[in-house]
Amino acid sequence: MRTAPRSAPNARSLRPAREELRSARDALYSAPGMNTSLPWSGWWRRPGPPGAVRDGRLSMVCNVCGACSTCPLDELQREAPPCPGCGSTVRQRAIIHLLSSHFFAASLALPDFPLRPDLRGAGMSDWEGFARPLARRLGYTNTYYYKEPRLDITQPPADWLGTLDFLISSDVLEHVAPPVSRAFVHARELLKPGGLFLLTVPWVPDGDTREHFPDLFVYDLSGPETGTPVLRNRTRAGERQEFRDLVFHGGAGATLEMRMFSRAGVWRELTQAGFTNIRLHDADHLPFGIHWQHPWSLPLTAQAPA
Numbered sequence: 001m002r003t004a005p006r007s008a009p010n011a012r013s014l015r016p017a018r019e020e021l022r023s024a025r026d027a028l029y030s031a032p033g034m035n036t037s038l039p040w041s042g043w044w045r046r047p048g049p050p051g052a053v054r055d056g057r058l059s060m061v062c063n064v065c066g067a068c069s070t071c072p073l074d075e076l077q078r079e080a081p082p083c084p085g086c087g088s089t090v091r092q093r094a095i096i097h098l099l100s101s102h103f104f105a106a107s108l109a110l111p112d113f114p115l116r117p118d119l120r121g122a123g124m125s126d127w128e129g130f131a132r133p134l135a136r137r138l139g140y141t142n143t144y145y146y147k148e149p150r151l152d153i154t155q156p157p158a159d160w161l162g163t164l165d166f167l168i169s170s171d172v173l174e175h176v177a178p179p180v181s182r183a184f185v186h187a188r189e190l191l192k193p194g195g196l197f198l199l200t201v202p203w204v205p206d207g208d209t210r211e212h213f214p215d216l217f218v219y220d221l222s223g224p225e226t227g228t229p230v231l232r233n234r235t236r237a238g239e240r241q242e243f244r245d246l247v248f249h250g251g252a253g254a255t256l257e258m259r260m261f262s263r264a265g266v267w268r269e270l271t272q273a274g275f276t277n278i279r280l281h282d283a284d285h286l287p288f289g290i291h292w293q294h295p296w297s298l299p300l301t302a303q304a305p306a
Ligand SMILES: [Zn+2]
Pocket: 062, 063, 064, 065, 066, 067, 083, 084, 085, 086, 087, 088
């Protein structure tokens, strides 16, 4: 039988404060989806527990770096504002959230991912802010189009096929030269049976995907560095084309926007490539600062057939 420990006089005088502290901590740890092993130093200085919205401000913890911050909820967009600790955006935090939820059945912050070098994954030019810590936890390799480790999704190396538990492609496939369908097929082929494809692309809710250069065959992009970029193309039929009204994402050259996907268009590509269990993720996860203002460009997951 256990007996209650005898309290020292000074401990008794502290009891109300301790109980208050305990109930505040319980409220914090019971927040939906929270990981209780996060480093909580300084948590009592935050205006609310992660996920709480007070006076329109969201209290959040970054699931990439663990930094605590607050942000006006109605200013939280897919690409801004960045986490003050690491610069992560809603899109990047959502990728970690979805990856963790799929493999660990809980939304863990990246520093709390288990060590799983057996879990093989790859990223396609992923943001280094999460790519480096992810590579330290899982058997993950970030890949690039222009440097090693190189992965051209239109021509993946044969010895990579069927080897991945997951593939992350975040805001890349809108830049791949047409036909984009082959990129979706190769993404599925890279995965093991049941492997996870984690995809974000900008997409509009209505209509069909708009290919900006559907007949691209032999082409050359000149002048993006001078501010007057021109795309010159010779079609398969020999016709010469010139495009000047070009859209670039976050730079020039390789970031030329080749298409604007639509929701139906992305879904069709995933279906035709043989993916199953296609899901669009529109749910917020406020403790990690994941909030979707708009019903477009949301992340998707799909799986290779088991
Ligand atoms: Zn961060």
